[in-house]
Amino acid sequence: MHDLQKNNKVLLGLSGGVDSTAAALLLQKEGFEVTGLFFDVLGDQSEAKEKAQNAAKELNIDFIYTDVSKEFECNIIEYFCNSYLVGETPNPCVKCNPTIKFKTLLEEADRLGIYYIATGHYAQIFYDAEIKKYFVKKGDNEKKDQSYMIYRLNQSILSRLLLPLGTVNNKEITRDLVREKGINNADTKDSQEICFINDNNYVNFIKNRKSFNEVNKIGNFIDKEGKILGKHQGLVNYTIGQRKGLGITFGKPIFVISMDKENNTVTLGDNEELFTNNVISNNNFFIVSQEGNSNLPMRYKGKKIIAKIRYSAKPAKAVLHGLSDGKIQTTFDEVQRAVTPGQSIVFYENNIVIGGGVICY
Known part of the structure:
Protein backbone atom coordinates (compact mmCIF):
# COMPACT_ATOMS: atom_id res chain seq x y z
CA MET A 1 0.00 0.00 0.00
CA HIS A 2 1.18 3.52 -0.68
CA ASP A 3 2.69 5.21 2.40
CA LEU A 4 0.61 8.38 1.92
CA GLN A 5 -2.12 8.48 4.57
CA LYS A 6 -5.72 8.44 3.39
CA ASN A 7 -7.48 11.78 3.68
CA ASN A 8 -10.53 13.55 2.29
CA LYS A 9 -8.54 15.38 -0.38
CA VAL A 10 -8.82 14.51 -4.06
CA LEU A 11 -6.96 15.72 -7.14
CA LEU A 12 -9.31 15.84 -10.11
CA GLY A 13 -8.34 16.05 -13.78
CA LEU A 14 -10.20 19.24 -14.75
CA SER A 15 -10.61 20.01 -18.46
CA GLY A 16 -13.22 22.72 -18.05
CA GLY A 17 -15.83 20.52 -19.74
CA VAL A 18 -19.14 19.46 -18.28
CA ASP A 19 -18.04 15.95 -17.25
CA SER A 20 -15.08 16.95 -15.10
CA THR A 21 -17.12 19.82 -13.64
CA ALA A 22 -19.94 17.43 -12.68
CA ALA A 23 -17.36 15.05 -11.20
CA ALA A 24 -16.09 17.90 -8.99
CA LEU A 25 -19.62 18.68 -7.80
CA LEU A 26 -20.32 15.05 -6.91
CA LEU A 27 -17.02 14.79 -5.03
CA GLN A 28 -17.80 17.97 -3.09
CA LYS A 29 -21.24 16.56 -2.26
CA GLU A 30 -19.52 13.52 -0.76
CA GLY A 31 -17.41 15.77 1.44
CA PHE A 32 -14.14 15.77 -0.48
CA GLU A 33 -11.82 18.75 -0.66
CA VAL A 34 -11.25 18.98 -4.43
CA THR A 35 -8.28 20.43 -6.31
CA GLY A 36 -8.50 20.71 -10.10
CA LEU A 37 -5.53 19.82 -12.31
CA PHE A 38 -5.36 20.94 -15.94
CA PHE A 39 -3.01 19.02 -18.27
CA ASP A 40 -1.56 21.08 -21.11
CA VAL A 41 -0.68 18.41 -23.66
CA LEU A 42 0.53 20.84 -26.33
CA GLY A 43 2.19 23.52 -24.18
CA ASP A 44 0.09 26.33 -25.63
CA GLN A 45 -3.49 25.47 -24.67
CA SER A 46 -4.18 28.88 -23.12
CA GLU A 47 -7.84 28.98 -24.14
CA ALA A 48 -8.56 25.52 -22.72
CA LYS A 49 -6.59 26.36 -19.58
CA GLU A 50 -8.72 29.49 -19.09
CA LYS A 51 -11.93 27.43 -19.39
CA ALA A 52 -10.69 25.00 -16.76
CA GLN A 53 -9.57 27.88 -14.53
CA ASN A 54 -12.99 29.53 -14.83
CA ALA A 55 -14.70 26.25 -13.94
CA ALA A 56 -12.47 25.96 -10.86
CA LYS A 57 -13.45 29.48 -9.78
CA GLU A 58 -17.15 28.72 -10.17
CA LEU A 59 -16.67 25.48 -8.24
CA ASN A 60 -14.68 27.34 -5.58
CA ILE A 61 -11.83 24.82 -5.72
CA ASP A 62 -8.06 25.18 -5.94
CA PHE A 63 -6.58 24.98 -9.43
CA ILE A 64 -3.17 23.86 -10.62
CA TYR A 65 -1.69 23.69 -14.10
CA THR A 66 0.93 21.33 -15.46
CA ASP A 67 2.67 21.34 -18.83
CA VAL A 68 3.06 17.73 -20.01
CA SER A 69 3.73 18.66 -23.65
CA LYS A 70 7.28 17.22 -23.84
CA GLU A 71 6.22 13.83 -22.50
CA PHE A 72 3.08 13.93 -24.62
CA GLU A 73 5.03 14.70 -27.79
CA CYS A 74 7.47 11.82 -27.19
CA ASN A 75 5.03 9.20 -25.92
CA ILE A 76 1.73 9.95 -27.60
CA ILE A 77 2.09 12.16 -30.69
CA GLU A 78 5.12 10.26 -32.03
CA TYR A 79 3.34 6.95 -31.42
CA PHE A 80 0.18 8.31 -33.07
CA CYS A 81 1.96 9.47 -36.23
CA ASN A 82 4.19 6.41 -36.54
CA SER A 83 1.22 4.03 -36.18
CA TYR A 84 -0.53 5.52 -39.20
CA LEU A 85 2.71 5.50 -41.19
CA VAL A 86 2.94 1.70 -40.82
CA GLY A 87 -0.73 1.05 -41.62
CA GLU A 88 -2.07 0.81 -38.07
CA THR A 89 -4.87 2.81 -36.40
CA PRO A 90 -3.69 4.00 -32.97
CA ASN A 91 -5.52 4.44 -29.64
CA PRO A 92 -3.93 7.62 -28.27
CA CYS A 93 -6.25 7.82 -25.24
CA VAL A 94 -5.55 4.22 -24.24
CA LYS A 95 -1.81 4.92 -24.32
CA CYS A 96 -2.02 8.36 -22.71
CA ASN A 97 -4.08 7.32 -19.71
CA PRO A 98 -1.48 5.14 -17.91
CA THR A 99 1.65 6.87 -19.23
CA ILE A 100 0.68 10.56 -19.01
CA LYS A 101 -2.72 11.46 -17.52
CA PHE A 102 -3.06 9.16 -14.52
CA LYS A 103 0.69 9.00 -13.93
CA THR A 104 0.77 12.79 -13.67
CA LEU A 105 -2.31 12.86 -11.44
CA LEU A 106 -0.63 10.41 -9.06
CA GLU A 107 2.68 12.30 -9.03
CA GLU A 108 1.01 15.66 -8.41
CA ALA A 109 -1.25 14.17 -5.73
CA ASP A 110 1.81 12.79 -3.93
CA ARG A 111 3.55 16.16 -4.17
CA LEU A 112 0.52 17.92 -2.66
CA GLY A 113 -0.13 15.34 0.04
CA ILE A 114 -3.46 14.34 -1.57
CA TYR A 115 -4.47 10.67 -1.33
CA TYR A 116 -7.24 10.30 -3.93
CA ILE A 117 -7.23 11.07 -7.63
CA ALA A 118 -10.31 11.38 -9.86
CA THR A 119 -11.48 12.00 -13.42
CA GLY A 120 -14.78 12.48 -15.24
CA HIS A 121 -14.65 9.09 -16.95
CA TYR A 122 -17.89 7.14 -17.21
CA ALA A 123 -16.62 3.98 -15.53
CA GLN A 124 -16.43 2.47 -12.05
CA ILE A 125 -13.87 0.91 -9.74
CA PHE A 126 -14.51 -2.55 -8.31
CA TYR A 127 -12.49 -4.16 -5.50
CA ASP A 128 -12.31 -7.95 -5.39
CA ALA A 129 -11.71 -8.73 -1.72
CA GLU A 130 -11.00 -12.40 -2.47
CA ILE A 131 -7.93 -11.75 -4.61
CA LYS A 132 -7.26 -8.25 -3.21
CA LYS A 133 -7.23 -6.51 -6.59
CA TYR A 134 -8.89 -3.39 -7.96
CA PHE A 135 -10.60 -3.60 -11.35
CA VAL A 136 -12.23 -1.17 -13.77
CA LYS A 137 -15.96 -1.82 -14.16
CA LYS A 138 -18.31 -0.58 -16.88
CA GLY A 139 -20.15 2.64 -16.18
CA ASP A 140 -23.92 2.56 -15.70
CA ASN A 141 -24.32 4.80 -18.76
CA GLU A 142 -24.03 2.19 -21.53
CA LYS A 143 -23.77 4.81 -24.29
CA LYS A 144 -20.97 6.77 -22.60
CA ASP A 145 -19.12 3.89 -20.89
CA GLN A 146 -15.37 4.56 -21.06
CA SER A 147 -14.03 1.46 -19.31
CA TYR A 148 -12.41 0.46 -22.63
CA MET A 149 -10.19 3.56 -22.53
CA ILE A 150 -8.73 2.87 -19.08
CA TYR A 151 -8.18 -0.88 -19.24
CA ARG A 152 -4.40 -0.58 -18.77
CA LEU A 153 -4.39 1.21 -15.40
CA ASN A 154 -2.34 -0.56 -12.73
CA GLN A 155 -3.06 -1.18 -9.04
CA SER A 156 -1.19 1.89 -7.77
CA ILE A 157 -3.60 4.03 -9.78
CA LEU A 158 -6.82 2.03 -9.37
CA SER A 159 -6.44 1.76 -5.57
CA ARG A 160 -6.62 5.57 -5.25
CA LEU A 161 -8.96 6.38 -8.14
CA LEU A 162 -12.47 7.80 -7.74
CA LEU A 163 -14.84 7.89 -10.73
CA PRO A 164 -17.92 9.79 -9.56
CA LEU A 165 -19.70 9.65 -12.95
CA GLY A 166 -19.62 5.84 -13.00
CA THR A 167 -23.13 5.54 -11.56
CA VAL A 168 -24.63 8.41 -13.60
CA ASN A 169 -26.69 6.61 -16.24
CA ASN A 170 -27.59 9.54 -18.50
CA LYS A 171 -25.53 12.44 -19.86
CA GLU A 172 -28.46 14.82 -19.31
CA ILE A 173 -28.26 14.09 -15.59
CA THR A 174 -24.65 15.27 -15.75
CA ARG A 175 -25.65 18.47 -17.52
CA ASP A 176 -28.56 19.08 -15.11
CA LEU A 177 -26.24 18.71 -12.14
CA VAL A 178 -23.96 21.45 -13.51
CA ARG A 179 -26.89 23.59 -14.66
CA GLU A 180 -28.51 23.52 -11.20
CA LYS A 181 -25.35 25.00 -9.71
CA GLY A 182 -25.41 27.81 -12.28
CA ILE A 183 -22.07 26.89 -13.81
CA ASN A 184 -21.61 28.25 -17.32
CA ASN A 185 -20.35 25.11 -19.11
CA ALA A 186 -23.49 22.99 -18.60
CA ASP A 187 -24.37 23.03 -22.30
CA THR A 188 -20.91 22.82 -23.84
CA LYS A 189 -20.47 20.19 -26.55
CA ASP A 190 -18.72 16.92 -25.80
CA SER A 191 -14.98 17.04 -26.34
CA GLN A 192 -13.62 16.12 -29.76
CA GLU A 193 -12.40 12.65 -30.56
CA ILE A 194 -8.66 13.46 -30.63
CA CYS A 195 -7.84 16.08 -28.00
CA PHE A 196 -4.66 17.31 -29.72
CA ILE A 197 -6.10 17.76 -33.23
CA ASN A 198 -8.47 20.74 -33.47
CA ASP A 199 -10.11 19.90 -36.80
CA ASN A 200 -9.98 16.06 -36.47
CA ASN A 201 -7.97 15.93 -39.74
CA TYR A 202 -5.31 13.49 -38.60
CA VAL A 203 -3.71 13.17 -42.07
CA ASN A 204 -2.88 16.90 -42.22
CA PHE A 205 -1.66 16.74 -38.63
CA ILE A 206 0.78 13.96 -39.54
CA LYS A 207 1.84 15.69 -42.77
CA ASN A 208 2.81 18.76 -40.74
CA ARG A 209 5.04 16.63 -38.52
CA LYS A 210 6.61 14.05 -40.82
CA SER A 211 8.66 14.32 -44.01
CA PHE A 212 6.97 14.39 -47.41
CA ASN A 213 8.57 11.06 -48.37
CA GLU A 214 7.33 9.34 -45.21
CA VAL A 215 3.73 10.46 -45.60
CA ASN A 216 3.36 10.33 -49.39
CA LYS A 217 5.01 6.97 -50.02
CA ILE A 218 3.05 5.87 -53.09
CA GLY A 219 2.48 2.12 -53.49
CA ASN A 220 0.14 -0.41 -55.01
CA PHE A 221 -3.50 -1.21 -54.36
CA ILE A 222 -3.80 -4.99 -54.76
CA ASP A 223 -6.47 -7.65 -54.42
CA LYS A 224 -6.10 -10.71 -52.15
CA GLU A 225 -4.43 -12.63 -55.02
CA GLY A 226 -1.79 -9.91 -55.35
CA LYS A 227 -3.07 -8.44 -58.61
CA ILE A 228 -2.26 -4.71 -58.93
CA LEU A 229 -5.41 -2.58 -59.04
CA GLY A 230 -3.90 0.91 -59.02
CA LYS A 231 -1.77 3.28 -56.93
CA HIS A 232 -2.35 4.40 -53.35
CA GLN A 233 -1.10 7.72 -51.95
CA GLY A 234 0.59 6.47 -48.77
CA LEU A 235 -0.57 4.14 -45.98
CA VAL A 236 -1.34 7.08 -43.69
CA ASN A 237 -4.42 7.91 -45.79
CA TYR A 238 -6.23 4.61 -45.13
CA THR A 239 -7.81 2.54 -42.38
CA ILE A 240 -9.25 -0.98 -42.36
CA GLY A 241 -12.86 -0.98 -43.58
CA GLN A 242 -12.50 2.32 -45.45
CA ARG A 243 -14.61 2.63 -48.60
CA LYS A 244 -14.62 6.33 -49.51
CA GLY A 245 -11.67 8.41 -50.62
CA LEU A 246 -9.73 5.59 -52.27
CA GLY A 247 -9.44 7.42 -55.58
CA ILE A 248 -10.30 4.25 -57.44
CA THR A 249 -13.66 2.81 -58.57
CA PHE A 250 -14.83 -0.66 -59.59
CA GLY A 251 -18.54 -0.17 -60.22
CA LYS A 252 -19.27 -1.78 -56.83
CA PRO A 253 -18.41 -1.02 -53.18
CA ILE A 254 -14.78 -1.87 -52.46
CA PHE A 255 -13.05 -1.70 -49.06
CA VAL A 256 -9.59 -1.60 -47.50
CA ILE A 257 -9.03 -5.16 -46.23
CA SER A 258 -5.43 -4.97 -45.02
CA MET A 259 -2.18 -3.01 -45.29
CA ASP A 260 1.39 -4.24 -45.58
CA LYS A 261 4.15 -1.86 -44.51
CA GLU A 262 6.98 -4.09 -45.75
CA ASN A 263 5.66 -4.17 -49.32
CA ASN A 264 3.85 -0.80 -49.05
CA THR A 265 0.61 -2.31 -50.36
CA VAL A 266 -3.05 -1.75 -49.55
CA THR A 267 -5.28 -4.77 -50.18
CA LEU A 268 -8.81 -4.05 -51.40
CA GLY A 269 -11.76 -6.42 -51.42
CA ASP A 270 -15.46 -7.01 -50.85
CA ASN A 271 -17.26 -6.26 -47.60
CA GLU A 272 -17.46 -10.00 -46.82
CA GLU A 273 -13.67 -10.17 -46.65
Whole structure:
Protein backbone atom coordinates (compact mmCIF):
# COMPACT_ATOMS: atom_id res chain seq x y z
CA MET A 1 0.00 0.00 0.00
CA HIS A 2 1.18 3.52 -0.68
CA ASP A 3 2.69 5.21 2.40
CA LEU A 4 0.61 8.38 1.92
CA GLN A 5 -2.12 8.48 4.57
CA LYS A 6 -5.72 8.44 3.39
CA ASN A 7 -7.48 11.78 3.68
CA ASN A 8 -10.53 13.55 2.29
CA LYS A 9 -8.54 15.38 -0.38
CA VAL A 10 -8.82 14.51 -4.06
CA LEU A 11 -6.96 15.72 -7.14
CA LEU A 12 -9.31 15.84 -10.11
CA GLY A 13 -8.34 16.05 -13.78
CA LEU A 14 -10.20 19.24 -14.75
CA SER A 15 -10.61 20.01 -18.46
CA GLY A 16 -13.22 22.72 -18.05
CA GLY A 17 -15.83 20.52 -19.74
CA VAL A 18 -19.14 19.46 -18.28
CA ASP A 19 -18.04 15.95 -17.25
CA SER A 20 -15.08 16.95 -15.10
CA THR A 21 -17.12 19.82 -13.64
CA ALA A 22 -19.94 17.43 -12.68
CA ALA A 23 -17.36 15.05 -11.20
CA ALA A 24 -16.09 17.90 -8.99
CA LEU A 25 -19.62 18.68 -7.80
CA LEU A 26 -20.32 15.05 -6.91
CA LEU A 27 -17.02 14.79 -5.03
CA GLN A 28 -17.80 17.97 -3.09
CA LYS A 29 -21.24 16.56 -2.26
CA GLU A 30 -19.52 13.52 -0.76
CA GLY A 31 -17.41 15.77 1.44
CA PHE A 32 -14.14 15.77 -0.48
CA GLU A 33 -11.82 18.75 -0.66
CA VAL A 34 -11.25 18.98 -4.43
CA THR A 35 -8.28 20.43 -6.31
CA GLY A 36 -8.50 20.71 -10.10
CA LEU A 37 -5.53 19.82 -12.31
CA PHE A 38 -5.36 20.94 -15.94
CA PHE A 39 -3.01 19.02 -18.27
CA ASP A 40 -1.56 21.08 -21.11
CA VAL A 41 -0.68 18.41 -23.66
CA LEU A 42 0.53 20.84 -26.33
CA GLY A 43 2.19 23.52 -24.18
CA ASP A 44 0.09 26.33 -25.63
CA GLN A 45 -3.49 25.47 -24.67
CA SER A 46 -4.18 28.88 -23.12
CA GLU A 47 -7.84 28.98 -24.14
CA ALA A 48 -8.56 25.52 -22.72
CA LYS A 49 -6.59 26.36 -19.58
CA GLU A 50 -8.72 29.49 -19.09
CA LYS A 51 -11.93 27.43 -19.39
CA ALA A 52 -10.69 25.00 -16.76
CA GLN A 53 -9.57 27.88 -14.53
CA ASN A 54 -12.99 29.53 -14.83
CA ALA A 55 -14.70 26.25 -13.94
CA ALA A 56 -12.47 25.96 -10.86
CA LYS A 57 -13.45 29.48 -9.78
CA GLU A 58 -17.15 28.72 -10.17
CA LEU A 59 -16.67 25.48 -8.24
CA ASN A 60 -14.68 27.34 -5.58
CA ILE A 61 -11.83 24.82 -5.72
CA ASP A 62 -8.06 25.18 -5.94
CA PHE A 63 -6.58 24.98 -9.43
CA ILE A 64 -3.17 23.86 -10.62
CA TYR A 65 -1.69 23.69 -14.10
CA THR A 66 0.93 21.33 -15.46
CA ASP A 67 2.67 21.34 -18.83
CA VAL A 68 3.06 17.73 -20.01
CA SER A 69 3.73 18.66 -23.65
CA LYS A 70 7.28 17.22 -23.84
CA GLU A 71 6.22 13.83 -22.50
CA PHE A 72 3.08 13.93 -24.62
CA GLU A 73 5.03 14.70 -27.79
CA CYS A 74 7.47 11.82 -27.19
CA ASN A 75 5.03 9.20 -25.92
CA ILE A 76 1.73 9.95 -27.60
CA ILE A 77 2.09 12.16 -30.69
CA GLU A 78 5.12 10.26 -32.03
CA TYR A 79 3.34 6.95 -31.42
CA PHE A 80 0.18 8.31 -33.07
CA CYS A 81 1.96 9.47 -36.23
CA ASN A 82 4.19 6.41 -36.54
CA SER A 83 1.22 4.03 -36.18
CA TYR A 84 -0.53 5.52 -39.20
CA LEU A 85 2.71 5.50 -41.19
CA VAL A 86 2.94 1.70 -40.82
CA GLY A 87 -0.73 1.05 -41.62
CA GLU A 88 -2.07 0.81 -38.07
CA THR A 89 -4.87 2.81 -36.40
CA PRO A 90 -3.69 4.00 -32.97
CA ASN A 91 -5.52 4.44 -29.64
CA PRO A 92 -3.93 7.62 -28.27
CA CYS A 93 -6.25 7.82 -25.24
CA VAL A 94 -5.55 4.22 -24.24
CA LYS A 95 -1.81 4.92 -24.32
CA CYS A 96 -2.02 8.36 -22.71
CA ASN A 97 -4.08 7.32 -19.71
CA PRO A 98 -1.48 5.14 -17.91
CA THR A 99 1.65 6.87 -19.23
CA ILE A 100 0.68 10.56 -19.01
CA LYS A 101 -2.72 11.46 -17.52
CA PHE A 102 -3.06 9.16 -14.52
CA LYS A 103 0.69 9.00 -13.93
CA THR A 104 0.77 12.79 -13.67
CA LEU A 105 -2.31 12.86 -11.44
CA LEU A 106 -0.63 10.41 -9.06
CA GLU A 107 2.68 12.30 -9.03
CA GLU A 108 1.01 15.66 -8.41
CA ALA A 109 -1.25 14.17 -5.73
CA ASP A 110 1.81 12.79 -3.93
CA ARG A 111 3.55 16.16 -4.17
CA LEU A 112 0.52 17.92 -2.66
CA GLY A 113 -0.13 15.34 0.04
CA ILE A 114 -3.46 14.34 -1.57
CA TYR A 115 -4.47 10.67 -1.33
CA TYR A 116 -7.24 10.30 -3.93
CA ILE A 117 -7.23 11.07 -7.63
CA ALA A 118 -10.31 11.38 -9.86
CA THR A 119 -11.48 12.00 -13.42
CA GLY A 120 -14.78 12.48 -15.24
CA HIS A 121 -14.65 9.09 -16.95
CA TYR A 122 -17.89 7.14 -17.21
CA ALA A 123 -16.62 3.98 -15.53
CA GLN A 124 -16.43 2.47 -12.05
CA ILE A 125 -13.87 0.91 -9.74
CA PHE A 126 -14.51 -2.55 -8.31
CA TYR A 127 -12.49 -4.16 -5.50
CA ASP A 128 -12.31 -7.95 -5.39
CA ALA A 129 -11.71 -8.73 -1.72
CA GLU A 130 -11.00 -12.40 -2.47
CA ILE A 131 -7.93 -11.75 -4.61
CA LYS A 132 -7.26 -8.25 -3.21
CA LYS A 133 -7.23 -6.51 -6.59
CA TYR A 134 -8.89 -3.39 -7.96
CA PHE A 135 -10.60 -3.60 -11.35
CA VAL A 136 -12.23 -1.17 -13.77
CA LYS A 137 -15.96 -1.82 -14.16
CA LYS A 138 -18.31 -0.58 -16.88
CA GLY A 139 -20.15 2.64 -16.18
CA ASP A 140 -23.92 2.56 -15.70
CA ASN A 141 -24.32 4.80 -18.76
CA GLU A 142 -24.03 2.19 -21.53
CA LYS A 143 -23.77 4.81 -24.29
CA LYS A 144 -20.97 6.77 -22.60
CA ASP A 145 -19.12 3.89 -20.89
CA GLN A 146 -15.37 4.56 -21.06
CA SER A 147 -14.03 1.46 -19.31
CA TYR A 148 -12.41 0.46 -22.63
CA MET A 149 -10.19 3.56 -22.53
CA ILE A 150 -8.73 2.87 -19.08
CA TYR A 151 -8.18 -0.88 -19.24
CA ARG A 152 -4.40 -0.58 -18.77
CA LEU A 153 -4.39 1.21 -15.40
CA ASN A 154 -2.34 -0.56 -12.73
CA GLN A 155 -3.06 -1.18 -9.04
CA SER A 156 -1.19 1.89 -7.77
CA ILE A 157 -3.60 4.03 -9.78
CA LEU A 158 -6.82 2.03 -9.37
CA SER A 159 -6.44 1.76 -5.57
CA ARG A 160 -6.62 5.57 -5.25
CA LEU A 161 -8.96 6.38 -8.14
CA LEU A 162 -12.47 7.80 -7.74
CA LEU A 163 -14.84 7.89 -10.73
CA PRO A 164 -17.92 9.79 -9.56
CA LEU A 165 -19.70 9.65 -12.95
CA GLY A 166 -19.62 5.84 -13.00
CA THR A 167 -23.13 5.54 -11.56
CA VAL A 168 -24.63 8.41 -13.60
CA ASN A 169 -26.69 6.61 -16.24
CA ASN A 170 -27.59 9.54 -18.50
CA LYS A 171 -25.53 12.44 -19.86
CA GLU A 172 -28.46 14.82 -19.31
CA ILE A 173 -28.26 14.09 -15.59
CA THR A 174 -24.65 15.27 -15.75
CA ARG A 175 -25.65 18.47 -17.52
CA ASP A 176 -28.56 19.08 -15.11
CA LEU A 177 -26.24 18.71 -12.14
CA VAL A 178 -23.96 21.45 -13.51
CA ARG A 179 -26.89 23.59 -14.66
CA GLU A 180 -28.51 23.52 -11.20
CA LYS A 181 -25.35 25.00 -9.71
CA GLY A 182 -25.41 27.81 -12.28
CA ILE A 183 -22.07 26.89 -13.81
CA ASN A 184 -21.61 28.25 -17.32
CA ASN A 185 -20.35 25.11 -19.11
CA ALA A 186 -23.49 22.99 -18.60
CA ASP A 187 -24.37 23.03 -22.30
CA THR A 188 -20.91 22.82 -23.84
CA LYS A 189 -20.47 20.19 -26.55
CA ASP A 190 -18.72 16.92 -25.80
CA SER A 191 -14.98 17.04 -26.34
CA GLN A 192 -13.62 16.12 -29.76
CA GLU A 193 -12.40 12.65 -30.56
CA ILE A 194 -8.66 13.46 -30.63
CA CYS A 195 -7.84 16.08 -28.00
CA PHE A 196 -4.66 17.31 -29.72
CA ILE A 197 -6.10 17.76 -33.23
CA ASN A 198 -8.47 20.74 -33.47
CA ASP A 199 -10.11 19.90 -36.80
CA ASN A 200 -9.98 16.06 -36.47
CA ASN A 201 -7.97 15.93 -39.74
CA TYR A 202 -5.31 13.49 -38.60
CA VAL A 203 -3.71 13.17 -42.07
CA ASN A 204 -2.88 16.90 -42.22
CA PHE A 205 -1.66 16.74 -38.63
CA ILE A 206 0.78 13.96 -39.54
CA LYS A 207 1.84 15.69 -42.77
CA ASN A 208 2.81 18.76 -40.74
CA ARG A 209 5.04 16.63 -38.52
CA LYS A 210 6.61 14.05 -40.82
CA SER A 211 8.66 14.32 -44.01
CA PHE A 212 6.97 14.39 -47.41
CA ASN A 213 8.57 11.06 -48.37
CA GLU A 214 7.33 9.34 -45.21
CA VAL A 215 3.73 10.46 -45.60
CA ASN A 216 3.36 10.33 -49.39
CA LYS A 217 5.01 6.97 -50.02
CA ILE A 218 3.05 5.87 -53.09
CA GLY A 219 2.48 2.12 -53.49
CA ASN A 220 0.14 -0.41 -55.01
CA PHE A 221 -3.50 -1.21 -54.36
CA ILE A 222 -3.80 -4.99 -54.76
CA ASP A 223 -6.47 -7.65 -54.42
CA LYS A 224 -6.10 -10.71 -52.15
CA GLU A 225 -4.43 -12.63 -55.02
CA GLY A 226 -1.79 -9.91 -55.35
CA LYS A 227 -3.07 -8.44 -58.61
CA ILE A 228 -2.26 -4.71 -58.93
CA LEU A 229 -5.41 -2.58 -59.04
CA GLY A 230 -3.90 0.91 -59.02
CA LYS A 231 -1.77 3.28 -56.93
CA HIS A 232 -2.35 4.40 -53.35
CA GLN A 233 -1.10 7.72 -51.95
CA GLY A 234 0.59 6.47 -48.77
CA LEU A 235 -0.57 4.14 -45.98
CA VAL A 236 -1.34 7.08 -43.69
CA ASN A 237 -4.42 7.91 -45.79
CA TYR A 238 -6.23 4.61 -45.13
CA THR A 239 -7.81 2.54 -42.38
CA ILE A 240 -9.25 -0.98 -42.36
CA GLY A 241 -12.86 -0.98 -43.58
CA GLN A 242 -12.50 2.32 -45.45
CA ARG A 243 -14.61 2.63 -48.60
CA LYS A 244 -14.62 6.33 -49.51
CA GLY A 245 -11.67 8.41 -50.62
CA LEU A 246 -9.73 5.59 -52.27
CA GLY A 247 -9.44 7.42 -55.58
CA ILE A 248 -10.30 4.25 -57.44
CA THR A 249 -13.66 2.81 -58.57
CA PHE A 250 -14.83 -0.66 -59.59
CA GLY A 251 -18.54 -0.17 -60.22
CA LYS A 252 -19.27 -1.78 -56.83
CA PRO A 253 -18.41 -1.02 -53.18
CA ILE A 254 -14.78 -1.87 -52.46
CA PHE A 255 -13.05 -1.70 -49.06
CA VAL A 256 -9.59 -1.60 -47.50
CA ILE A 257 -9.03 -5.16 -46.23
CA SER A 258 -5.43 -4.97 -45.02
CA MET A 259 -2.18 -3.01 -45.29
CA ASP A 260 1.39 -4.24 -45.58
CA LYS A 261 4.15 -1.86 -44.51
CA GLU A 262 6.98 -4.09 -45.75
CA ASN A 263 5.66 -4.17 -49.32
CA ASN A 264 3.85 -0.80 -49.05
CA THR A 265 0.61 -2.31 -50.36
CA VAL A 266 -3.05 -1.75 -49.55
CA THR A 267 -5.28 -4.77 -50.18
CA LEU A 268 -8.81 -4.05 -51.40
CA GLY A 269 -11.76 -6.42 -51.42
CA ASP A 270 -15.46 -7.01 -50.85
CA ASN A 271 -17.26 -6.26 -47.60
CA GLU A 272 -17.46 -10.00 -46.82
CA GLU A 273 -13.67 -10.17 -46.65
CA LEU A 274 -13.68 -7.80 -43.64
CA PHE A 275 -15.28 -10.39 -41.34
CA THR A 276 -13.41 -12.81 -39.08
CA ASN A 277 -13.92 -14.83 -35.89
CA ASN A 278 -10.30 -14.68 -34.76
CA VAL A 279 -8.33 -11.70 -33.48
CA ILE A 280 -4.65 -11.81 -32.47
CA SER A 281 -3.30 -9.36 -29.90
CA ASN A 282 0.09 -8.62 -28.37
CA ASN A 283 1.29 -6.28 -25.61
CA ASN A 284 -1.48 -7.79 -23.49
CA PHE A 285 -2.31 -6.56 -19.99
CA PHE A 286 -4.26 -8.41 -17.28
CA ILE A 287 -5.18 -7.09 -13.83
CA VAL A 288 -4.51 -10.44 -12.14
CA SER A 289 -1.03 -10.79 -13.69
CA GLN A 290 2.18 -9.48 -12.19
CA GLU A 291 3.37 -6.21 -13.74
CA GLY A 292 5.04 -6.82 -17.09
CA ASN A 293 3.65 -10.33 -17.60
CA SER A 294 1.57 -10.25 -20.78
CA ASN A 295 0.82 -14.00 -21.01
CA LEU A 296 -2.76 -15.22 -20.73
CA PRO A 297 -3.50 -16.05 -17.06
CA MET A 298 -4.51 -19.67 -16.47
CA ARG A 299 -7.88 -18.62 -15.00
CA TYR A 300 -8.99 -17.21 -18.38
CA LYS A 301 -7.73 -19.94 -20.69
CA GLY A 302 -10.61 -21.39 -22.68
CA LYS A 303 -13.10 -19.44 -20.58
CA LYS A 304 -16.05 -17.63 -22.13
CA ILE A 305 -15.66 -13.86 -21.78
CA ILE A 306 -16.95 -10.71 -23.49
CA ALA A 307 -14.66 -8.67 -25.77
CA LYS A 308 -14.72 -5.41 -27.74
CA ILE A 309 -12.46 -4.83 -30.76
CA ARG A 310 -12.81 -1.04 -30.61
CA TYR A 311 -14.33 1.59 -28.34
CA SER A 312 -17.54 1.83 -30.39
CA ALA A 313 -17.87 -1.92 -31.03
CA LYS A 314 -20.70 -3.99 -29.63
CA PRO A 315 -19.47 -6.32 -26.84
CA ALA A 316 -19.46 -9.92 -28.06
CA LYS A 317 -18.97 -13.40 -26.59
CA ALA A 318 -15.54 -14.93 -27.12
CA VAL A 319 -12.95 -17.40 -25.81
CA LEU A 320 -9.28 -16.59 -25.12
CA HIS A 321 -6.38 -18.83 -26.20
CA GLY A 322 -2.72 -18.25 -25.33
CA LEU A 323 -0.25 -18.61 -28.20
CA SER A 324 3.35 -19.81 -27.93
CA ASP A 325 4.87 -16.40 -28.73
CA GLY A 326 3.04 -14.59 -25.92
CA LYS A 327 0.29 -13.36 -28.19
CA ILE A 328 -3.37 -14.11 -27.47
CA GLN A 329 -6.01 -15.36 -29.90
CA THR A 330 -9.56 -14.25 -29.20
CA THR A 331 -12.12 -16.46 -30.92
CA PHE A 332 -15.54 -14.82 -31.18
CA ASP A 333 -18.82 -16.73 -31.37
CA GLU A 334 -19.97 -14.32 -34.09
CA VAL A 335 -17.80 -12.78 -36.81
CA GLN A 336 -16.40 -9.29 -36.21
CA ARG A 337 -16.11 -6.65 -38.94
CA ALA A 338 -13.00 -4.61 -39.79
CA VAL A 339 -10.63 -5.84 -37.08
CA THR A 340 -7.98 -3.12 -37.12
CA PRO A 341 -4.29 -3.49 -36.14
CA GLY A 342 -3.26 -0.85 -33.61
CA GLN A 343 -6.66 -0.73 -31.92
CA SER A 344 -7.17 -2.33 -28.52
CA ILE A 345 -9.21 -5.43 -27.84
CA VAL A 346 -10.59 -5.29 -24.29
CA PHE A 347 -11.82 -8.28 -22.28
CA TYR A 348 -14.73 -8.27 -19.79
CA GLU A 349 -16.19 -10.68 -17.26
CA ASN A 350 -19.53 -9.67 -15.69
CA ASN A 351 -19.05 -6.02 -16.79
CA ILE A 352 -15.62 -5.99 -15.15
CA VAL A 353 -12.51 -5.30 -17.23
CA ILE A 354 -10.09 -8.20 -16.80
CA GLY A 355 -7.55 -6.96 -19.37
CA GLY A 356 -6.88 -6.36 -23.01
CA GLY A 357 -4.21 -6.06 -25.67
CA VAL A 358 -3.23 -4.38 -28.91
CA ILE A 359 -4.57 -5.97 -32.10
CA CYS A 360 -1.76 -7.01 -34.43
CA TYR A 361 -3.85 -8.93 -37.03
